[in-house]
Amino acid sequence: MTDMIDPFGRHVTYLRVSVTDRCDFRCSYCMSENMTFLPKKDLLSLEELDRLCTTFIRKGVKKIRLTGGEPLVRRGIINLFRDLSRHLDTGELEELTLTTNGSQLDKFAKDLAACGVRRINVSLDTLDAGKFRELTRRGDLNKVMKGLDAASAAGLAVKINMVALRKFNEHSINDMITWCGQRGFDLTMIETMPMGEMDFHRGDQYLPLSEVRSNLEKDWSLRDIPLKTGGPASYCEIAETGQKIGFITPLSHNFCESCNRVRLTCTGTLYMCLGQDDAADLRAPLRDSEADELLEEAVDKAIARKPKGHDFIIDRENGGPAVMRHMSVTGG
Ligand code: SAM
Ligand code: SF4
Numbered sequence: 001m002t003d004m005i006d007p008f009g010r011h012v013t014y015l016r017v018s019v020t021d022r023c024d025f026r027c028s029y030c031m032s033e034n035m036t037f038l039p040k041k042d043l044l045s046l047e048e049l050d051r052l053c054t055t056f057i058r059k060g061v062k063k064i065r066l067t068g069g070e071p072l073v074r075r076g077i078i079n080l081f082r083d084l085s086r087h088l089d090t091g092e093l094e095e096l097t098l099t100t101n102g103s104q105l106d107k108f109a110k111d112l113a114a115c116g117v118r119r120i121n122v123s124l125d126t127l128d129a130g131k132f133r134e135l136t137r138r139g140d141l142n143k144v145m146k147g148l149d150a151a152s153a154a155g156l157a158v159k160i161n162m163v164a165l166r167k168f169n170e171h172s173i174n175d176m177i178t179w180c181g182q183r184g185f186d187l188t189m190i191e192t193m194p195m196g197e198m199d200f201h202r203g204d205q206y207l208p209l210s211e212v213r214s215n216l217e218k219d220w221s222l223r224d225i226p227l228k229t230g231g232p233a234s235y236c237e238i239a240e241t242g243q244k245i246g247f248i249t250p251l252s253h254n255f256c257e258s259c260n261r262v263r264l265t266c267t268g269t270l271y272m273c274l275g276q277d278d279a280a281d282l283r284a285p286l287r288d289s290e291a292d293e294l295l296e297e298a299v300d301k302a303i304a305r306k307p308k309g310h311d312f313i314i315d316r317e318n319g320g321p322a323v324m325r326h327m328s329v330t331g332g
Helices: 046-058 077-090 105-114 129-136 141-153 173-183 209-216 283-288 293-303
Strands: 014-018 063-067 095-100 119-123 157-163 186-190 222-225 233-238 244-248 261-264 269-271 279-281
Touching: 014 046, 046 063, 046 077, 046 283, 046 293, 063 077, 077 095, 077 105, 105 119, 105 141, 119 141, 129 141, 141 157, 157 173, 173 186, 173 209, 209 244, 279 283, 279 293, 283 293
Parallel strands: 014 063, 014 261, 063 095, 095 119, 119 157, 157 186, 186 244
Antiparallel strands: 222 233, 233 244, 261 269, 269 279
16 A cells, blocks of 8 residues: 655645535635535535545555535534544554534534544634624524534634634734633634635735734734644744734645645545645545545545646636635535
């Protein structure tokens, strides 16, 4: 069994799996109001997702993140977590985690902890219930807060992902930092990425993190810290609180050279780069044979064409997307 090393010498050790394209929210930067979701028959079963993940683990993946859409709205999802946790027990897999909007966490936090999940990412862009409802078009902030309480009670470490949005939350980032500090949550700021057609001009929402950072520097002392996760975030520490803040700036190329990840969709399509349209179908080789040779061959061929980097750019003239699929297809 060969590990996955791409043409640029990067080891692929991190798999993100979008287990559903569906969601109970419709965040304005992620989905349009009227989304057409995949017919249920097109989805891989949880058993098939387990077989795919297990193949990737055999080929060197050490970390798996389930995402979506909203991973916790997929029926029976805890069974997939439970099945995958056997690889944590053997030590082959080092981390099993998820990114969630938090709406179902009060129901699932305990089970997730029992499946070996230790840290979770929860997306939260505002602490104002009215604005939260407006942005998510249907979310209930109170429910997310209950979910976060349940996560803390279950011993899960939480990182909040906050998308920086011009005019929407640019003046409440300080409040979010203070609140995260009180709750013991890490915080990562994310720039909007031009993915999928939207109901409005994307440039209107785009708030560069360089601007966020210089605004924060008026109130806090920020110190860069050399934390390398192989991911797109750069980190700094707030001297006053000792808190860590991550900044994900997808429009800059600074993270592609250390990229260690690939993304799998719920239909078995493998994207070798978040910002490129090239993809490989793993569903056919998965279903064509009960043995895993065909699948492994298809994975090797896909990794051999992992691109050097992405081509994201927000086109300020027409606000169109750089890639046509929505973020909910690959889960970010
Ligand atoms: N539903 C889950 C959630 O919201 O955490 C998981 C899937 S969601 C697609 C994963 C992350 O992508 C979230 O943190 C969300 O804020 C972010 N996201 C979605 N669309 C985005 C976009 N166009 N630009 C930047 N981040 C985006
Ligand atoms: Fe759903 Fe997450 Fe997209 Fe919001 S960001 S619509 S919660 S998938």
